[in-house]
Amino acid sequence: MLMAHPAVLEELLRRYEELRTRHGEAAARQLExxxxxxxxxxxxxxxxxxxTVARDQLRRSAPRRDDVVSA
Incomplete structure (x- = not known):
């Protein structure tokens, strides 16, 4: 299965949360x-x-502490 790039998922989740707080017809269409x-x-x-899936994919794509190399 193809997976969306983490940056795309992050932006979609950010927009979704932002639009949930707005009211009006335009916001409702954008949220849809x-x-x-x-x-x-x-x-x-x-x-x-x-x-749920988007958040799980972002969690799995985040670098783990042992993957981060410090200089």
Whole structure:
């Protein structure tokens, strides 16, 4: 399965959280668009699953402490 780049997922999650706090028709349309994109990007069919998968993928892609080389 293809996976979205972590930076893309981070931006989608940021936009989703931002739009959830807004009101109005334009914000609702944008939230719907971001929700759809999250679902497509994570291979899911509903936003709850998409959020879970996106956050899990970001956790797995984050460098572990033992992977970080200090100078």
């Amino acid at each position: 668009d971001v929700s759809y994109t999250l679902c497509v990007s994570t291979g899911t069919r509903d936003i709850a699953a998409a959020l």
